[in-house]
Amino acid sequence: MNLPPGLKLVAVSKFKPIQEILLAYNEGIRDFAESRPQELKQKMDILPGDIRWHFIGHLQSNKIKMIIERVSLIHSVDSLKLLWEIDKEAGKRGLVKDILLQVFIASEETKQGLNQDELKEILDQKGRFPNIRFCGLMGMASFTLNRDIIRGEFAGLKDLFDRVKREYFAECNNFCELSMGMSGDYQIAAEEGSTIVRIGSLIFGDR
Ligand SMILES: *Cc1c(COP(=O)(O)O)cnc(C)c1O
Numbered sequence: 001m002n003l004p005p006g007l008k009l010v011a012v013s014k015f016k017p018i019q020e021i022l023l024a025y026n027e028g029i030r031d032f033a034e035s036r037p038q039e040l041k042q043k044m045d046i047l048p049g050d051i052r053w054h055f056i057g058h059l060q061s062n063k064i065k066m067i068i069e070r071v072s073l074i075h076s077v078d079s080l081k082l083l084w085e086i087d088k089e090a091g092k093r094g095l096v097k098d099i100l101l102q103v104f105i106a107s108e109e110t111k112q113g114l115n116q117d118e119l120k121e122i123l124d125q126k127g128r129f130p131n132i133r134f135c136g137l138m139g140m141a142s143f144t145l146n147r148d149i150i151r152g153e154f155a156g157l158k159d160l161f162d163r164v165k166r167e168y169f170a171e172c173n174n175f176c177e178l179s180m181g182m183s184g185d186y187q188i189a190a191e192e193g194s195t196i197v198r199i200g201s202l203i204f205g206d207r
Helices: 018-026 037-046 061-067 080-092 116-123 147-168 186-191
Strands: 008-012 031-034 052-055 071-077 097-104 132-140 177-179 196-199
Touching: 018 037, 031 037, 037 052, 037 061, 061 080, 071 080, 071 132, 080 097, 080 116, 080 132, 097 116, 116 147, 132 147, 147 177, 147 186, 177 196, 186 196
Parallel strands: 008 031, 008 196, 031 052, 052 071, 071 097, 097 132, 132 177
Antiparallel strands: none
């Protein structure tokens, strides 16, 4: 794996045992991502304290408590309700949480994320979340071998990111991350302006 300088790598360790994560840790990786709250909680409790944990799965409101204390970036905020709940739980603990808004960019129905109207609804009231730091956008391309489709979706997300940055966060340095690209498509994502790639199987092998 050959990442351009400046592109951040997050190692997706979901379903992988502690021992394998420690091997990657010993190679120098400090950013790991999980997609299930329970699994993230267990791993955070056991693994070294200097790991930055990312959450990339669908998050139900009632599971926020389990992870909020120690998670460093939630990539997958996909509803206004979830945002309210994260803000509330963060506030109770005196925390400000870093989040990305997950945007729906794929052609399949199954992929999660906000559509453009839902995104706008959130952005129009972004000042109402004192315990949230908006750090950028996240998206997943369609599951297809057609590189042109993937490239088009990533390019669209980059355009959207630039527009949101300009219209809502022009004065805000925190809003700077675009999380796009996985094992199969990270090169395309990097070419289209990704700042964070989420790589699982290329690091840990198949799940
Ligand atoms: C599993 C997962 C990844 C990593 O997928 P690989 O193809 O194994 O690199 C990245 N992002 C999300 C949201 C995931 O659920």
